[in-house]
Amino acid sequence: MRQGKKARSTQRREESLSPDRIIEASIALLDSSGEKGLTFRALSERLATGPGAIYWHIASKSDLLTAACDAIVARTMNAPVDGATPKAIIRAVALAMFDAIDAHPWVGSALTRAPGQLPMVRVLERLGQQLHALGVPDKEQWATVSALLSYILGVGGQNAANTHYAREHGLDRSNFLGEVSTIWSQLDPDEYPFTRSVAGQLSAHDDRVDFLVGIDLMLDGIGASRGR
Amino acid sequence: MRQGKKARSTQRREESLSPDRIIEASIALLDSSGEKGLTFRALSERLATGPGAIYWHIASKSDLLTAACDAIVARTMNAPVDGATPKAIIRAVALAMFDAIDAHPWVGSALTRAPGQLPMVRVLERLGQQLHALGVPDKEQWATVSALLSYILGVGGQNAANTHYAREHGLDRSNFLGEVSTIWSQLDPDEYPFTRSVAGQLSAHDDRVDFLVGIDLMLDGIGASRGR
């Protein structure tokens, strides 16, 4: 039963609590059971401790969620991205966020609920630097990043909501879209002609492609009011 | 103590429960105490009944929130809007949603959490009809409304989060923005040059104007890839 020093200290480190270990376990819990799967009781069980212990390292559940979100966003924003022009880089950064939220839907809602905080600032900074490079005048920079960011958060939130809703009703994503499509195509033709006409496109569409359409719309808009 | 028939029946209607009365009371509760103020216990107290009674009329809290949200959105989307061109109408509809969410921040998050449901569809329909009038090709209509809607939901979600965060910390909105601005201006200059440079614009900006900048960016984008 004796253990070498190395093994001992490794195990020690593995067993003692730390913010990082708590955040790591939170991410695992959020990925596997969604936002409502993250409770201090489930978390403390996974960490083989009591619920109170976590409060020594983390101030609140809201802080914990923001920290978990930031871990994902930091990873995403620090990854290299390729693109030759500022607009190409903006596209790539936005797409990286889309993919991160697609892989971790809870990040979508966590981002929104932490306004002005680190995770949002990381994205803001990446986008803003490219707007600067693009020659957007200082006075217009805030409104422009703000718009891009709002769009990304909007899509991310929808993504999170879709996943949550599908999970709650025991459907997968395509079943969910099919259900919405069916409901839409049964709406009153006089009141909802557009929604009905678009119901068919719903189940065939590609979220990722649609996301980029919106980004390109905004980038084109920046070009239109500035010239290329 | 006798009462006329009319008075009697009026009072009856006021006292007996109905989905409409429950929704009305929910809106009042949400407006006055925010999203966390809406509980079945607080609601049943305000309606002078027991928590169980509400379940006779409403299936779940999530349904209740969506119904309350829909009441606001329906009111907003049914109000006449002026605008001579499709783009002007889109602007006006979007702005009406912004103002509605500004007045009832909880609508921002409720909208996002009811994907594909009635409140969203009302907005989708209004915007979509104008895109159709604008001559956006059928194949592109879904991605285009979807982008506009995501942007509106994104701004709405941020709006809700800002209000929630400020309320939680006992600040008003301008204090909150001032605090964020201060934090941003103290960020590391090498890592966050853009965010620092933009911190000053934060406290002076006008949410409503910024919102329209994003809408115009997208409308210009639609124009750019189509001509006018």
Added chain:
DNA sequence: ACCTGAACACCGTTCAAGT
């Protein structure tokens, strides 16, 4: 300094029992 786990003050939801 860090952890334990019982306890507090809540939730949404259900359901027997009433009218």
Added chain:
DNA sequence: ACCTGAACACCGTTCAAGT
């Protein structure tokens, strides 16, 4: 048909007590 209100199965958070 509609309402009552106790009870169930949870929450986040606190805090005395331990090591």
